[in-house]
Amino acid sequence: MISVSKLLCGTDAEGDGLRYDAAGESGKPQITERKQRRPVVVWNVTKQCNLYCTHCYASADTETAPGELSTGEGKALLDDLADYGAPVVLFSGGEPLVRDDLTELVAHAAERGLRPVLSTNGTLLTRERAAALRDAGLRYAGVSVDGLPERNDAFRGKEGAFDAAVRGIERCLDAGLKTGLRYTITDHNAADLEGVVDLLTDVGLDRFCFYHLDYGGRGTEILDADLTPAERREAVRRVCDLTREYHDRGEAIETLLVGNYADAGYLVEYARDRLGETWADRIREYLRVNGGDPAGERVANVDYQGNVHPTQFWQGYSLGNVRDRPFGAIWDDESNPLLDALRNRDERLTGRCADCRYRDVCRGGSRLRALTVRDDLFAPDPQCYLTDAEVGVRSGE
Numbered sequence: 001m002i003s004v005s006k007l008l009c010g011t012d013a014e015g016d017g018l019r020y021d022a023a024g025e026s027g028k029p030q031i032t033e034r035k036q037r038r039p040v041v042v043w044n045v046t047k048q049c050n051l052y053c054t055h056c057y058a059s060a061d062t063e064t065a066p067g068e069l070s071t072g073e074g075k076a077l078l079d080d081l082a083d084y085g086a087p088v089v090l091f092s093g094g095e096p097l098v099r100d101d102l103t104e105l106v107a108h109a110a111e112r113g114l115r116p117v118l119s120t121n122g123t124l125l126t127r128e129r130a131a132a133l134r135d136a137g138l139r140y141a142g143v144s145v146d147g148l149p150e151r152n153d154a155f156r157g158k159e160g161a162f163d164a165a166v167r168g169i170e171r172c173l174d175a176g177l178k179t180g181l182r183y184t185i186t187d188h189n190a191a192d193l194e195g196v197v198d199l200l201t202d203v204g205l206d207r208f209c210f211y212h213l214d215y216g217g218r219g220t221e222i223l224d225a226d227l228t229p230a231e232r233r234e235a236v237r238r239v240c241d242l243t244r245e246y247h248d249r250g251e252a253i254e255t256l257l258v259g260n261y262a263d264a265g266y267l268v269e270y271a272r273d274r275l276g277e278t279w280a281d282r283i284r285e286y287l288r289v290n291g292g293d294p295a296g297e298r299v300a301n302v303d304y305q306g307n308v309h310p311t312q313f314w315q316g317y318s319l320g321n322v323r324d325r326p327f328g329a330i331w332d333d334e335s336n337p338l339l340d341a342l343r344n345r346d347e348r349l350t351g352r353c354a355d356c357r358y359r360d361v362c363r364g365g366s367r368l369r370a371l372t373v374r375d376d377l378f379a380p381d382p383q384c385y386l387t388d389a390e391v392g393v394r395s396g397e
Contacts, residue, residue, distance in 0.1 A: 001258050002257045002264055003016075003019065003255075004240055004243045005247070005252070005253065005254045006020075008243060008247075008267070009244060009247040009252070011247070014026075014031050015031055016028075018032050018087065019289075019290050020286045032087050036298055038085040038087060039297065039298050039331065040087060040089075040090065040299050040300070041086045041301070041302060042301045042302070042311075042312040043091055043092065043302045044058055044092050044093055044094060044303045044312065045068075045074065045091055045102065046093050046095070046098055046304050047065040047093070048065065048094045049093055049094040050062065050121070050158075051123065051156045053144075053155060053156045053157060053218070054155055054225075055146075055155070055218060057219050057313045059217040060095070065305075067305040068304045071105070073306070074108075075108045077322055077327070078105065080322065080328070081114060082112035083328075084331075086300075087114075088115045089115070089116055089117070091106065091117070092118075092312065093304075094304070096120060097120055097125065098124070102133070104136075106133055106138050107137055115139050116139060117138070117139055117140040117141070118133065118138055118140065119144070120141060120168070121144050121161070122143035122144065122145070122164065122166075122169060122172075123158075123161055124168070125141075125143075125168030125169075125172060126171065127174065127175070130171040130172050130175040131175045133175075133177070134176060134177050138177060140180065141172045141177050142180050143168055143172070143182065144165070144182040145162065145166070145181055145183060145196060146183055147162075147188070148162070148192045148195050149162040149163065151192055152165070154188075155188065166203060169181075169203060169205060173204050179205060180209055181205055182209050184212075184213055185210055185212060185227065185235050186225045186227065187225055190231065193238055207256075208253060210235075210257050211258045211259050212383060213226050213227075213259075214368065215368060215369045215373070216312075216313035216368060217313070220372060229384070232385045233266065236263055240270055242255070260383050260384075261292050261293045261361070261364075262362060262365055262381065262384040262385055264290075265357075265386050266386060267287070268283055269390055271283050284361060287361035291363070292360070292362045292363030293364065293365055294311075296310040296338070296339050297343055299311050300327075302322060302327065306323045307319075307320075307321050308320050308331065310338060314368050319333070319339065320333070320336075341367075341378075345364055345367065345378065346364075348378045349363075349378050349380075350376070350380070351379060351380040352384075352388070352393045353379075355391075355392065358390075364378070365380075367381075369382055370382065
């Protein structure tokens, strides 16, 4: 995640220590006091979902899939993650709220010192469940909304999904839960970006995570809905401008860009043009510490059956299963060829990535997208939208 609000507006956030090793600069309580040494773990607790979204990386279905980790196995996993030192566990799905034991699992994570957070479509969040999750120790709920009502409902395969998600957001806020928006930008909904932010800001939301489309699960079936490089650049510019406009009005919102580390280079260029060289250099240092694309290093995934993946989007490759080996033994296994490749990618990148001046803050972006589109793990990320001049290569290289 790249915090636009921190980098462009200097706002504090509880993730400053986790992302930038800058806890001492923030006045807010921190997730960790120093940059993470262990991965944030996304746990897909179920493959079942009450919706059927066109871009679902987990290819979730409306029915329960066989092999789901039981409550006892889930608690054992959480114990394992806590002992390993994972700072955060993100409960995801499918739709995690279809599990009757979700509150129990959240409470167990909190008791073990993990920071439990939730990714949900929001439609099943009643007042009672929001309050129960808060009491169990849930620290954050990210609710997915992918456009204004018509586009969101078409994306999610159910009429009324937008209104139900907004009600879920309101119930979380009423319960005192820190809550944010998760919005995946495609050409179907890019026009709704400002409208969604304005509407949900009026509801009381102040945290917005803008995701680029990753090419996993059903996301691979809608590649033609992805933005062009020019459209992607324009969408990111709008996020940057919108953040600064809110900040200038005294309505501070926290905005984050997720899933495309070309955004790191763009933010430096944006700051140099609008805020000056000194500010741009400061941003670049934060982004250098952040470390670029985190797949296989600072983010991990455990699916509903216990398979471990380099990220939640990389469901097609299993590093091992927590039913067979502890998570730490799987994650620290340097003999795994994919983990080795991801952790030593810098010298293997090809094309314009090999000589890019922003390689230290991007690290080639998504290796999954490169593999999906170019059948080459080390080829340039097809979502890169920086110009040759910005990258620092001659045209055509």
